[in-house]
Amino acid sequence: MSDPGFFSKERIIASPGYNRWLIPPAALSVHLCIGQAYAFSVFNEPLTRIVGVTQSTPDDWKLTSVGWIFSLAIVFLGISAAFGGKWLEKVGPRTTMFASACCFGGGFLVSALGIWLHQIWLIYLGYGVIGGIGLGLGYVSPVSTLLKWFPDRRGMATGMAIMGFGGGALIGAPASVALMDYFKTATSTGLTETFLVMGVVYFISMMLGALTIRIPREGWKPEGWTPPVTQSRMVTSNHVHIDQALKTPQFYMLWLILCLNVTAGIGVLGQASVMIQEMFQGTVTALAAAGFVGLLSIFNMGGRFIWASVSDYIGRKMTYTLFFFAGALLYALVPTLGQSGNIVLFIACYALIMSMYGGGFSTIPAYLADVFGTRYVGGIHGRLLTAWATAGVLGPVLVNYLREYQIAQGVPKADAYTITMYIMAGLLVLGFAINALMHPVHEKHHMNDEEPNKGLSPA
Structure with missing residues (x-):
């Protein structure tokens, strides 16, 4: 050999x-x-x-x-x-x-x-x-x-x-x-x-x-750990092939869940500096705005670890429920905070929003592993990331073009983000509804080691 x-x-x-x-x-x-x-x-x-x-x-x-x-x-x-x-x-x-x-x-x-x-x-x-x-x-x-x-x-x-x-x-x-x-x-x-x-x-x-980098041997498991006999309904011990995953409604629901969560966050992240200066004109300098962007980056980074770790205890579905529910409320609240001049609560809202934006990225691979198993999760995750590519265009377009349109219509710059924030909140409400409909993959899609072709039929 x-x-x-x-x-x-x-x-x-x-x-x-x-x-x-x-x-x-x-x-x-x-x-x-x-x-x-x-x-x-x-x-x-x-x-x-x-x-x-x-x-x-x-x-x-x-x-x-x-x-x-x-x-x-x-x-x-x-x-x-x-x-x-x-x-x-x-x-x-x-x-x-x-x-x-x-x-x-x-x-x-x-x-x-x-x-x-x-x-x-x-x-x-x-x-x-x-x-x-x-x-x-x-x-x-x-x-x-x-x-x-x-x-x-x-x-x-x-x-x-x-x-x-x-x-x-x-x-x-x-x-x-x-x-x-x-x-x-x-x-x-x-x-x-x-x-x-x-x-x-x-x-x-x-x-x-x-x-x-190293990979574990087939059948390896952590010392002293045994897979729980009774698992959550949303955590499977079976595996779904990459190609078969595309034939399940769960893949497209998770695609939309990631796309909506990222769309709401990435557009605002790209305009954070300009937005806070325009909403608090005369109060926030360019230097302070740069500090605001840095703070958002820290919460974006920290949220990726904290929320993903929390999901190990409360479950992936519940974690996304919190993202969408709390995120929708925070986005809807932002215009009011901007108009009231409450900059501290404004920053706090966006810090939380960015932590959930980051948490969405880090929680989705584990969500996929729960739903489709771990054997082909890398490939399935790769295909799901087309949702990120879509959101990377959709989010900035929503924020930038709506802002330009409103300013062209005579809306003051400080108020040009109001409709955008309400649209983002609406996207998160839609994500909340889709996540609520998530359920385990039908057993006909599961692979069977004794029947290699099972789970690969055109179902």
Whole structure:
């Protein structure tokens, strides 16, 4: 029998006695890197003055053109996760993480060339397409592995990794600014060199995760832990094949649940700085608004770990019930708080909203494992992330275009978010109703180890 390749699934099966707590750091080394995507906005303004250096010139790119870089990255994150999730189950997390490191790091290098040549299509290709593929592969690669290592704490395990994605901006933003300051000159913004350095550093960090990741042996379980005999109705001990999952109503209900939760949060997250300055004009400075955005990032990150861990005790369905119920109330309350000038309660509302936004990302993999089993959860999760790609376009469009329309109609900027907030609340009410209808997958979709073809019939 030939020796398995270095990147093969067989090579990374853990030896007996392997410490499973070494897996979360491997996952974090990837997610903390790709989480830089949330900090990409720090490049937006410098990218509009590549030619002018200190200020934009007619030859420079417009902010609207630059804005498409992030949108493309999120779209290709969803697309690559949808296709890469199934590939992950076949080749294992090491190969997938390696591919992610090559794409994400390589995307920065291609973008650096685009900046140097002042060709924005190269940045679209580099960070948007190639980097976006790296985002998707990196996002799904550790999730199913963590779920298999922590069957007793599914929510906490995925929360640890996905917390890293939410917190990647806390490292990426100041690092990006520091590098641009270091490399800038009288004739350069320093962006080319910054992208080159970040591409290399992120590749190395992500490779550390790829080299240290391990998967448990078939039938492994934590020492001293036995699967509960009586399980919740919403937690199955069976497995559903990736392709069969698409034939169940539960997949599309969970798709809508994630899409609605993300749509409500991501649009506001992208306009948080502008929104608080316009709603509290004369009170909140640009510096204070930046602090507000940083606070939201902390709650976004913390919510990913805390809410996912809480879901281990109250259940995934109940956790999303809280997200949708409390979120709808908070969004409906925001316009009133803005008009009353109560900035403390306004900030508190958005901090809670962002914690539930982040919690939605980290809780959904465990929800999928509860409903479809753990065997193919990586692939199913990848396909579900198309909901994120959809929301990544839908959320900002709702917030930005409704705001522009209302301002054009003569609505004061401070009041231009009122209808948007009520629409977001309505989306969450819809999510509440869909989540309430969630029920276990019919047994006809379950796989049977003794009958491999069961659960794969065209039902």
